[in-house]
Amino acid sequence: MARRKSHLLDEIREVLARSGNAHHAELVGGVGDMGDEAAASLMRDISEAEVLRDIGEVRDIVAAEQRITDGRYGLCIDCGEPVAYERLKAYPSAKRCMPCQQHREKTRAPSKYTGH
C-alpha cells in the first residue's frame, strides 16, 4: 500500500511538473502529512493555476490519496466491495468497481429515466 501511495504521489508531482508549477510540485512533496484542509487548499491553488486539462486527473488522484488516508482506498464508493486489482492497476484512481461503474454509465445514458 505504501508503494501504491508513493506511486500516486509521483503521478501528482508529474502532473504538477507538467503544469510548470514548481511551487506546487514542491508543496506536494509533503502531501503525506497533509490534512483535509491542506489538500483542499492545494486543489484550490491548482484550480487557480489554470491547469484545467489536468484538473480531473489530479482531483481523482487527490481523492484516491484521501481514500488511502481514510483506509478506504480500493473499495468501491457505491457498494463498498474491493475493486478488482486488475482494474486498480489499469486505473489507480478508480472509485467504483467494474459492475457499479457499468451500472452508473448505463443509468446515465439517455433513457426513459431522463425523459421530460
Ligand SMILES: [Zn+2]
Ligand atoms: Zn461496486
